[in-house]
Amino acid sequence: MAAAFPFAVVVFDLDGTLADTAPDLTAALNHALEALGRAPVPPESVRAMVGHGARALLERGLAATGEVNEDLVERGFPIFLDHYRAHIADGSRPYPGVEAALDALSARGVRLAICTNKLEDLARMFVSAIGWDGRFAAIVGGDTLPQRKPDPAPVHAAIAQAGGGTAAFVGDSISDTDAARAAGIPCVAVTFGFTDRPPETLGATLLIDHFDALVPALERIGA
Helix, strand or coil: CCCCCCCCEEEECCECCCEECHHHHHHHHHHHHHHCCCCCCCHHHHHCCCCCCHHHHHHHHHHHHCCCCHHHHHHHHHHHHHHHHHCCCCCCEECCCHHHHHHHHHHCCCEEEEECCCCHHHHHHHHHHCCCCCCCCEEECCCCCCCCCCCCHHHHHHHHHCCCCCEEEEECCHHHHHHHHHHCCCEEEECCCCCCCCHHHCCCCEEECCHHHHHHHHHHHCC
């Protein structure tokens, strides 16, 4: 008889982990920057700015193109959100192999959850737009609780909402690995996501280069 899978719940970050959302985040950011009289920023720069929520992304975009202050952020934030909501999945795509990996975990009885610093309503909107309704037992966003990653509280909440039990985290940034470590659970980090530092410096339990490697990686760290 096959051994039981070592984790009851696997929690995923969203942007840069499950899907490449940089095209639509870049478009929304540059739309807001243009409205504020700023130059656009390239997608590759945006990939290093994502991970701390939409407001932080706008702040980083402003800092990259000139002065940043609270007035500019307050003016630009609704412009960013309106554009992003209207175009949330125009160019965003799941990473190769991700849906097969999610299916493989579900087939093993694993409950899936999302813990992201994206606003919860945007996360739910994206999940629906990409055709993932019903895949996740829990979706915890950056505004679901007073805390956000790297605080462990959202990770604990995602695990609890998914039914609890042994858990692992899958992410792409220092916010993810720090949150998983603080929550006391192992973390697999993808090397192809959004990060402002080399993946090997994130302190993940294991790194993977493709989602084909996720299930074996989780089996290895759970052994």
